[in-house]
Amino acid sequence: MKTVISLLFLLLLIQQPLAWSQPDIALQVARIDSMSDNDKAILSYQLMLRERSDLDAKTRIKILNHMGQRYFGKGDNGALIRYLDQACKLAIKAGLNREVSALYNNLGIGYQSAGLYDSSLWYYQRSVAAATKYGTTISAAKPWLNMGLLYNRLKRYAPAIGAYNKAHMIAVAQKDTAMLAACYLNLGALYAGRYTPDSLGKAKLLLEEALQLTRRQGYDDIKHKANYSLGLMMENNGRPSEAVPYYEAARNIPISEYDDCIPLLSLGHAYLKMGQLRKAQRALDSGLAKARRMVPAPDYLCDFYLYYAQLLRAQKKPEQAAAFYEQYIDLSDSLRGAQTQARIDRLQREYESEKRDNELVKKELVISRQQAALQRKNMIVCAIIILGATAIALMAWYGRGRRRKQRLQQEKAVWVATFEGEERERQRISRELHDGIGGALSNARRWFATIGSEHPHLLRESDYGQALDLLDGTLADVRQTAHRLMPQWLLKHGLVKAVELYCLQARRATSKNISFEYLGYVGEMGHRLHLMLYRCIQELLENAVRHSGASIILVQLSGHDDLLQVTVEDNGNGFDASAAEAGIGMAHITRGIEHIGGKVDIRTAPGKGTSITFELKYA
Numbered sequence: 356m357k358t359v360i361s362l363l364f365l366l367l368l369i370q371q372p373l374a375w376s377q378p379d380i381a382l383q384v385a386r387i388d389s390m391s392d393n394d395k396a397i398l399s400y401q402l403m404l405r406e407r408s409d410l411d412a413k414t415r416i417k418i419l420n421h422m423g424q425r426y427f428g429k430g431d432n433g434a435l436i437r438y439l440d441q442a443c444k445l446a447i448k449a450g451l452n453r454e455v456s457a458l459y460n461n462l463g464i465g466y467q468s469a470g471l472y473d474s475s476l477w478y479y480q481r482s483v484a485a486a487t488k489y490g491t492t493i494s495a496a497k498p499w500l501n502m503g504l505l506y507n508r509l510k511r512y513a514p515a516i517g518a519y520n521k522a523h524m525i526a527v528a529q530k531d532t533a534m535l536a537a538c539y540l541n542l543g544a545l546y547a548g549r550y551t552p553d554s555l556g557k558a559k560l561l562l563e564e565a566l567q568l569t570r571r572q573g574y575d576d577i578k579h580k581a582n583y584s585l586g587l588m589m590e591n592n593g594r595p596s597e598a599v600p601y602y603e604a605a606r607n608i609p610i611s612e613y614d615d616c617i618p619l620l621s622l623g624h625a626y627l628k629m630g631q632l633r634k635a636q637r638a639l640d641s642g643l644a645k646a647r648r649m650v651p652a653p654d655y656l657c658d659f660y661l662y663y664a665q666l667l668r669a670q671k672k673p674e675q676a677a678a679f680y681e682q683y684i685d686l687s688d689s690l691r692g693a694q695t696q697a698r699i700d701r702l703q704r705e706y707e708s709e710k711r712d713n714e715l716v717k718k719e720l721v722i723s724r725q726q727a728a729l730q731r732k733n734m735i736v737c738a739i740i741i742l743g744a745t746a747i748a749l750m751a752w753y754g755r756g757r758r759r760k761q762r763l764q765q766e767k768a769v770w771v772a773t774f775e776g777e778e779r780e781r782q783r784i785s786r787e788l789h790d791g792i793g794g795a796l797s798n799a800r801r802w803f804a805t806i807g808s809e810h811p812h813l814l815r816e817s818d819y820g821q822a823l824d825l826l827d828g829t830l831a832d833v834r835q836t837a838h839r840l841m842p843q844w845l846l847k848h849g850l851v852k853a854v855e856l857y858c859l860q861a862r863r864a865t866s867k868n869i870s871f872e873y874l875g876y877v878g879e880m881g882h883r884l885h886l887m888l889y890r891c892i893q894e895l896l897e898n899a900v901r902h903s904g905a906s907i908i909l910v911q912l913s914g915h916d917d918l919l920q921v922t923v924e925d926n927g928n929g930f931d932a933s934a935a936e937a938g939i940g941m942a943h944i945t946r947g948i949e950h951i952g953g954k955v956d957i958r959t960a961p962g963k964g965t966s967i968t969f970e971l972k973y974a
Contacts, residue, residue, distance in 0.1 A: 393425045400425070412449035416442045420458065423465070432469040439465060456485035460498045467505055475505055477915070487958065487966070496525040496534045500541065507545050515545060517872045524907065528926065528964070532568055536577045539565035540584070547588040558588055579608040583618055586625075595625035616642045620655055624662050632669055639663050657686050850885040851877055851912060854892055858910050865900055867908055874913035880971075884951065888921065888971075891944050895923040895967055903927030903965060917972050924966035929959045944969075 387403070390396040400422045404415065419442035426434035439462045446454045459482035466475035479498040486495035499522035506515035519542045526534035543561030546554040562585045569578035586601030602622040606615035619642030626635035643659045646652070660683035667676035845853040855871045862869040892910065899908050905927030913920045945955045953971035 387421075393428050397422055397425050412445055413451060413454070416446050416449075416451065416454055416458075419445070420461065423461070427465065427468070432465050435465040436462060436469070452485065452489035455489065456482045456495070456498070459485055460501065463498065463501055463505075467501070467508075472505060472509060476502065479505070480913075480915070496522040496529070496531065496538075499525065500534070500537060503541060503545075507541070512545065512549070514872075514874065516542065517870075519545070520870075521909075524909075524926070533574055533577070536565045536568040536574055536581075539568070540577055540581050543581070544584050547584060547591075555588065555592060559585065562588075575608050575610055579605050579610055582608070583621070586618070586621060590621065590625050590628070595628040598625045599629075616646050616649075616653070617655060619645075620658055620662065623666075627662060627666055627669070630669075632666060635662075635666055639666060652686065657683055660686060845885060845889050850880075850888060853889055854910060854912060857889075857893065858896070861896060861900060867900055868906060869896070869900075869908045869910070872909065872911040872913075874911070875915045877912055877914040877919055878917075880919075884971075887947055887951070891947065891969070892921060892923065894944065899923060899925045899927065899965070903929075905964070919971045920968060921971075922966065922968045924964065926964045929961050929963045929965050931961065 387396055387399045390399070400418050404410070404418055410418075419438045423435040423438035423442070426432075426438065439458055443455060443458045443462070446452070446458060459478045463475045463478035463482060466472075466478060479502045482498035483495055483502075486498070499518050503515045503518035503522065506512070506518060519538055522534065523538040523542075525531075526538055539561045543558045543565060546558035546561065549555075562581050565577060565581040566585075568574070569581065582601045582605035586598040586605065589595070589598035589601065599622065602618045602625060606618035606622065619638050623635045623638035623642065626632070626638060639659060639662060643656075643663065646656045646659055649656075660679050664676045664679035664683060667673075667679060848856070851873055855873070858869050858871040861867070896908065896910060899905055903925050905925035908925045909922070911920075911922040911924075913922075941957070948955050948969045948971065951971065953969055955967070955969045957965075957967050959965040959967075
């Protein structure tokens with residue numbers, strides 16, 4: 356009887372997605388999306404992909420993405436990554452570049468869940484790059500936020516804060532209040548976990564800011580988490596009485612039927628620490644009743660049993676306390692066994708999925724070999740016809756290419772000679788300023804000081820003091836100019852530290868919020884390239900400070916494998932990129948980067964800020 360019922364159910368399951376007479380494909384996909392059963396939805400998606408030959412590329416990408424998410428819901432990260440990878444390849448092949456960023460972001464989540472953090476970080480970075488280059492169906496703030504979560508999980512707090520700040524900057528620019536609240540929430544949680552007086556103060560301010568946004572805009576999920584995080588921070592900081600109002604607020608936010616279980620657990624624990632046993636018992640009783648009704652049992656049910664045992668021990672009920680403690684031990688052992696079995700089941704599913712994929716690949720290989728044999732015959736005939744024309748075209752192309760190569764080599768040699776000549780002239784002028792004019796000004800300063808000591812009445816004269824201040828300011832300007840012309844930081848510390856120190860100096864000298872980020876690893880490229888890159892960054896940063904009207908400026912150096920990427924961006928007035936590229940400064944930078952095998956990308960528009968990126972490969 357069970358077999359008959361199962362067959363009837365399977366027949367209904369197969370017939371449901373095969374109602375191909377419906378012309379609205381989007382409605383069919385939406386109906387499958389609404390299914391609560393992951394296995395049933397996956398089977399429906401697979402049948403739709405196999406049976407419907409009229410699906411366009413965008414719909415196939417959507418189905419592959421949703422299939423991956425369903426497998427992710429079952430804990431199968433391998434299947435998630437496999438289907439998202441297929442969707443990415445299809446999107447790139449079909450030219451649907453605006454879909455790529457969202458797929459890369461989801462791949463990053465899949466690799467992060469699988470514990471492959473390097474790959475996860477790489478896909479998050481690609482998602483940001485694709486969103487910046489093509490525009491995207493998701494905000495570019497999402498991969499930055501996910502990057503921050505990954506860095507925070509790896510306890511790399513500085514890059515995590517940098518990624519959160521980047522997401523925050525984009526959310527402010529796009530007026531995305533939900534993302535802004537999420538940034539405040541995660542930054543606050545990061546600072547709350549560090550347990551220092553300074554970080555706890557920052558955490559409270561950020562989490563309260565997230566709450567302010569949720570009070571105006573809604574976002575119950577963020578409001579719930581922000582209240583709970585504030586309560587947990589207070590309790591962990593030895594202030595359980597201040598944690599109680601936040602736990603109460605979290606449990607009163609209606610997200611789902613059981614979302615108040617964890618706040619009730621923490622509320623009972625806080626009351627237990629305060630010695631208010633009746634209130635602790637009411638909170639634990641309410642939460643424990645709900646947690647026991649959940650199927651499967653949640654992990655935190657163990658904590659309910661443990662805290663209830665502690666409560667009963669405090670109430671002088673040792674026998675009942677021992678019974679709850681035994682339940683805590685039994686459930687802990689059971690959950691550990693269930694987790695082990697779940698891992699075994701997941702590995703088995705991955706093995707079976709891989710086996711099916713291998714069989715499919717073998718069949719496709721046989722077909723491709725047959726097609727290749729036929730294609731080889733056709734290609735031999737075509738090759739004989741094309742070969743003669745190709746040889747003539749190649750000879751002409753080779754001649755033009757050689758002449759072009761010679762011209763580029765000559766231009767590069769002229770540019771290198773010009774650059775080195777400019778650097779020698781800068782060094783000469785720097786030495787003359789420092790040793791000549793600077794020395795003369797220093798002697799004049801000492802002379803003024805001697806005159807002042809010999810004639811004390813001059814010290815009371817305002818003209819004498821103004822003249823001395825003017826002399827000091829001029830001497831400082833001469834020394835600063837000499838240092839800019841010959842960057843000693845670059846010689847002493849290398850490119851990364853030199854750029855960081857220059858940004859710090861620029862921030863102190865102006866009212867701008869100038870920040871520096873360093874991601875990955877920048878390898879050795881030789882002093883000439885380091886000097887040229889330093890000059891380019893110096894010129895771009897000075898242009899942003901002087902002309903952009905920006906309040907926030909970011910300088911970022913990142914290295915991955917053999918690729919170096921430098922980005923200077925601001926939230927200023929922007930400009931006409933076509934007119935800027937014709938200018939002397941940008942033309943000089945662009946030619947310099949291109950002569951050493953790099954490329955420059957300028958993204959700006961009047962009133963929309965500026966982002967200038969150049970990439971360079973090095974051995």
